[in-house]
Amino acid sequence: MTNATERLRQLPALHADGKRAGITSVCSAHPLVIEAALAHGKAWNADVLIEATCNQVNQDGGYTGMTPADFRRFVEVIAAKVGFPLERLILGGDHLGPNPWKDRPAEEAMAKAEAMIAAFAAAGFTKIHLDTSMGCAGETVALDDRTTAERAARLAAVCEANLAGTKPVYVVGTEVPVPGGALEALDHLQVTQPEAALATVEVHREAFTARGLDDAFSRAIAAVVQPGVEFGNADVVVYRPEAARALSATLGQMPQFVFEAHSTDYQPREALKALVDDGFSILKVGPGLTFALREALYGLDAIAAVLVPDVDRTPLPAVMEEVMLAAPGNWKKYYPGTPQQQAVERHFSFSDRIRYYWPEPAAGKAVDDLLAALGDRSIPLTLVSQYLGRLYVKVAAGAVTPTARALLLGSVEAVLDDYAFATDAD
Template identity: 65%
Template sequence: MTTNSLHSIAAWRGRPGPSGIPSICTAHPMVIEAAMRATLPTALPLLIEATCNQVNQDGGYTGMTPADFRRFVEDIAARTGFPLARLILGGDHLGPNPWKHLPADQAMAKAEVMIRDYAAAGFTKLHLDCSMGCLGEPVALDDAETSARAARLAAMAEAARPKDGIPPVYIIGTEVPVPGGALEEIEGLEVTGPEAALTTFAVHRDAFAAAGLADAFSRVIGLVVQPGVEFGNHNVVDFDPEGAAALCAALPAMPGLVYEAHSTDYQTRDALHALVQDGFAILKVGPGLTFALREAFYGLDAIAEELFPGRRVQTLRAAMEGVMLAAPKNWDKYYHGTDAERALQRHFSYSDRIRYYWPEPAAVQAVTALFDLLGDRDLPETLIGQYLGGLYPDVRAGRLPPRARDLALAAVDRVTQDYIAACVD
């Protein structure tokens, strides 16, 4: 039986090599490809995660089951030349959240099927999140019920995992907004208190023991806490090491564990490095990557209109506006203000809820039309400077080919490099 490479992550800071790992939370093929290309020359494994809303037995918003997602990622790895031995697949917020509108017994039965499918498909990093109330329950459950339900899901994962495969590691704790993002603007955050972190650890340890899952609990490697980082539609809350000092001081009392930081999107490279050095060794990023890709798409969209005005039925941006207006459920309750303000948020919000729409057939068609129009030709440096200014220096220096696909991948690579630099000193 092979050891999970993340099992020893708590000891990484004390030895040569990486001190942490980025967690790439996306199902966009170009983001995954860019992350593979960025990670390949480093000493890091590549951790790619799917969420419960994104991938589940019912298809999620991507239409993929866990087995589908594994094949999807492995196909990209084959095209990119990324070795499967360095690939780690994770499941995020695995629990009843997609079905919380149902009574708890039904929602948990669905969650059991989901985590069974994740484990059976060879996902080896599993975040157990049963903190949300179901139909008729409080919005947030107490620690005892949350941990008991988490242990129930861990038992299912242990029973379903391939016996000759890599044993999964587990993440516990849920002190973050629900998967999909917060409904409100972010004005301030309360950092998780050290007592709360220690209590979460203790109640889960006891719940696992009561369920006969001591071996599974020995593979709990991380605790999700709120370090004081988040983003809203228009703003980013930056990491303040002083504000998280007490929380960080509690980590040695939980041997073998690191903290997992969610919503680290849009943090500066220095802030990401500080998070890793303070024990937040797993850095989740998702919307920040698709936001960068959308920026590149829209820059290329503008370049296409300069070079080939009127050659398409509509621009990519116009197509995406139509796609989002036709199916508002993924943005309507999250974006507020006047019609003009909501229109701006649909395309440019940090929450990047446009990411839910890229798999839609009309969106795929519009992106394909854009790239077909631009083809493999070299785009004018002056237009790259105008519409993709952040990439201009590398184009000007000859480090980056001035072609559409290379530019889009490079936009994601720039963000990914911040995470790699934070984790590899």
């Protein structure tokens, strides 16, 4: 194993020994987010875990147009630019299973999932989340535990047969919405029942053993559970340790495991720290990072209107509105409500569906034009305070250079500071 993957594998033992240790899972394909994550890891002398979902990246290209091998090259080019050591990089595959093809019959969807996981393994991804919980054509929406586990073990066998030399660690189970975000109301969010977490691990153990995959299962380090955290378009459910106490206590019965917490975006830093203390050692964040990036882009757009007014440059929010209205598929079903409510959510929702539109040519040109307009000029602290308040303290202290590009990266790193506070060992 690489040093970084070996350290990841040690998380359960560290928790069992009463030590606080965790890792942030950066779930994004945005180049500025990845650059910020790697620069942040370099500054903190920390491992960086970057994950791609089955919908983002797969053998057919996913919505990013990248295969797993493409994604690895994409990240490694940015790492070289930043000067981040590759031995501290962990690449992960998230929700790997039939989800992108779940409208097809199960065998056809699973064959596609097998090809996908073979591609992730061959590309050297060393953290694999197996998620086969979704029903395919003609099946129930959610499958029973045993069927889910048997399909997960089937994919693990393919993964093990296609390794690029480094044996991966595995994450099993799912207690979260399918990739793309929550659609339901958050007022009935339920913490995973302790017996359900124990059953998930045991049924996966049995399924792996039935396929002769005991060695692979020995590298299973985490189960995905719902600790009571989630976010919607305008709401955040903050972690309450007392509500998850019984769930956290089950780790004492399965010292091989910690828990993986999805949708930790927008949690206060003390809540993130409490999650790690309670054994939710892998904290996944994605939309919260691109949300911070969008905040900074819109703030810089307002600053440009003050510093370098240009009647020929269309404001960035107006460009993004046009781009999103022209292709509503990535936001419309997620943003119910009146046209006015939808207009607000298109730009400012916590679920940050706008993140799907930054690769569009018109959006990319608008961002390039904005950054070109501001150039390398030093932005006055007063305007940082007015439009980029999240960064005022860092800029005032000299920790972030007040230029446009540095402020964009700094906006993402400011979020990652909260995660570093939570996951850094005592």
